Structures are given as structure tokens and as C-alpha cells.
Amino acid sequence: MSLIGRIWRGEEGLGLTFWGYGLGANLLFSMIMLMTLQLRLPIWAFSAVFLFRLVYMVFISVGIWRSAGRYTGNQAWAFLAKLMVIIGYINVFLSLGRGA
Known part of the structure; x- marks a missing residue:
């Protein structure tokens, strides 16, 4: 099983998916x-x-959502x-509306 597949299906832990693959990748x-600017x-x-x-955001949002659905804690x-997934999308749409 590939890591990408496990994340997509929500099989990775919620903490790692949210903090590592979500927030960490977003900061990167x-x-x-x-730097490009x-x-x-x-x-x-x-x-x-x-x-x-943007593509990664869709991917990781699905992973976080599914991982949260499997979370037993x-x-x-x-x-x-x-x-936070919902707020993230609202933020993107508001940013696009401002032209930023």
C-alpha cells in the first residue's frame, strides 16, 4: 500500500495527517x-x-476528512x-475574491 493511497483513504493517523501532511506541507x-517571489x-x-x-490542498483535505471520520479518540x-478543512476552503475562496 502506498503512502499516498493510505492518506487518500484516511488510513493514516489524524495527528500525522493534519499536522504533518496538512499543516507542515502548507508551511513548506x-x-x-x-522564495519564488x-x-x-x-x-x-x-x-x-x-x-x-491547490491540487495538494484537495488531496490532503480529503485525507484529513477521511482520517477524522476514522478517528476513535x-x-x-x-x-x-x-x-479546519472547511475554514481552509473558505479562506481560499475569500482570497480569490480579493484577488490575492
Whole structure:
């Protein structure tokens, strides 16, 4: 079984999926995007990272949601993880509306 498949099906633990693959990867993408701007790389470089980040966001959101659905611990953590997925999408749509 591949790691990508396990994440997609929600078979990885909620903590690792949310904090590691979700938040950790998001911070990494943010740093890479900032570097492309600071280094004044061509716009296609920034755009490529941005588009990959969007695809990854969909992927990891599904993984987090499914992992939260399988979570057997305190259900408040599962609820909060799902809430953060929703807030993340609201933030993206609001950012697009502002043109940022």
C-alpha cells in the first residue's frame, strides 16, 4: 500500500495527517512560494507551485476528512480537523475574491 493511497483513504493517523501532511506541507509550500517571489523567479515558477499547492490542498483535505471520520479518540479533535478543512476552503475562496 502506498503512502499516498493510505492518506487518500484516511488510513493514516489524524495527528500525522493534519499536522504533518496538512499543516507542515502548507508551511513548506508557503515558504517556496515566498522564495519564488523574493528571488524574482519567472511567474510560471510561482504559478506552478501555486497550482500544485491547490491540487495538494484537495488531496490532503480529503485525507484529513477521511482520517477524522476514522478517528476513535476524542471526537472533538475529529470535529476540529473537519472544521479546519472547511475554514481552509473558505479562506481560499475569500482570497480569490480579493484577488490575492
